[in-house]
Amino acid sequence: MSGKTRSLGDVLQEFSQHRRLMQEELQKIIVGQDDVIEQIFAAIFTRGHCLLVGVPGLAKTLMVSTLAQILDIRFKRIQFTPDLMPSDITGTNVLEEEESGRRNFRFVEGPVFTNILLADEINRTPPKTQAALLQAMQEREVTVGQETYNLPEPFFTIATQNPIEQEGTYPLPEAQLDRFMFNIKVDYPSAEEEERILSSTTRSEKVEIRKVLSGKAIVNLQKLVGSVAVSQYIVQYVSRLVRATRPKDASAPKFVQELVDWGAGPRAGQFLIQGGKALAAMDGRFSVAIEDVQKIAIPVLRHRVSTNFQAQAEGMATEDVIQRLLREIPTPEIPKYER
Numbered sequence: 641m642s643g644k645t646r647s648l649g650d651v652l653q654e655f656s657q658h659r660r661l662m663q664e665e666l667q668k669i670i671v672g673q674d675d676v677i678e679q680i681f682a683a684i685f686t687r688g689h690c691l692l693v694g695v696p697g698l699a700k701t702l703m704v705s706t707l708a709q710i711l712d713i714r715f716k717r718i719q720f721t722p723d724l725m726p727s728d729i730t731g732t733n734v735l736e737e738e739e740s741g742r743r744n745f746r747f748v749e750g751p752v753f754t755n756i757l758l759a760d761e762i763n764r765t766p767p768k769t770q771a772a773l774l775q776a777m778q779e780r781e782v783t784v785g786q787e788t789y790n791l792p793e794p795f796f797t798i799a800t801q802n803p804i805e806q807e808g809t810y811p812l813p814e815a816q817l818d819r820f821m822f823n824i825k826v827d828y829p830s831a832e833e834e835e836r837i838l839s840s841t842t843r844s845e846k847v848e849i850r851k852v853l854s855g856k857a858i859v860n861l862q863k864l865v866g867s868v869a870v871s872q873y874i875v876q877y878v879s880r881l882v883r884a885t886r887p888k889d890a891s892a893p894k895f896v897q898e899l900v901d902w903g904a905g906p907r908a909g910q911f912l913i914q915g916g917k918a919l920a921a922m923d924g925r926f927s928v929a930i931e932d933v934q935k936i937a938i939p940v941l942r943h944r945v946s947t948n949f950q951a952q953a954e955g956m957a958t959e960d961v962i963q964r965l966l967r968e969i970p971t972p973e974i975p976k977y978e979r
Contacts, residue, residue, distance in 0.1 A: 688821030726772035
């Protein structure tokens with residue numbers, strides 16, 4: 641038994657080192673944004689998708705393309721525009737004529753058939769085209785005509801989005817938002833970080849990026865993350881937290897009943913636990929801690945809780961509601977032997 645434990649500990653330590661190597665390589669190009677990078681890694685290691693939200697010019701696209709260089713897997717980028725069609729994403733059937741004169745249809749794969757898909761400025765295309773990603777993100781397959789095609793493993797979508805207040809944007813429907821494990825806010829850099837960005841990007845030096853993980857290694861690490869232990873106390877806490885976001889639930893605090901239109905569904909709880917497992921594994925730990933769940937609560941719940949007009953009138957954003965919930969929902973009393 642002790643041999644198994646030691647072996648698992650060695651594997652987790654190795655995983656933690658891989659994660660550090662990935663971060664070091666990424667930070668050769670990207671300055672700061674440690675929380676953003678950690679959340680992207682957590683999504684990758686749990687087969688999740690993530691949405692990066694921020695104004696143009698914050699290196700969202702550069703972050704994802706650099707990540708693709710670190711990982712030895714296929715990468716495709718789709719620039720979402722108002723005239724983009726669903727078939728431009730999924731692929732289409734083309735009519736071909738053989739030498740014998742016989743005609744038949746051949747499926748030509750779209751850019752969605754890859755390992756990392758960068759959906760750049762996803763909210764600059766109408767909902768009809770946005771919806772082309774729904775089946776790919778949930779079932780990891782694409783249906784064209786009467787045929788269904790499986791996507792390669794691993795597959796994850798990293799989308800970037802401009803704030804919806806900007807010109808030429810189409811808000812993502814709730815069903816589309818719910819496919820994303822994390823809604824990651826990319827903020828402006830600090831003064832020191834901005835000086836480093838200006839200094840490093842205005843030189844003509846070329847930075848060499850090393851590949852750290854192959855596709856097969858990523859799939860194996862995803863299985864490892866899935867085996868991280870989650871105690872019943874954590875499950876109860878996650879359930880309590882998610883249910884408290886629903887204004888019509890008996891356990892919802894008064895301020896949620898007053899300020900929230902609708903809350904998170906069970907998928908939010910699944911992602912909180914999976915994200916907690918990823919944070920624990922990346923830190924080389926065997927089990928999920930309450931702090932892991934609290935750390936990712938905002939990016940998991942931010943796009944799954946809708947505040948009403950009263951909240952807006954009081955200046956309460958969704959993040960404020962979630963932070964207040966984290967303060968008010970009691971954490972379970974975990975016996976010492978469970979730690």
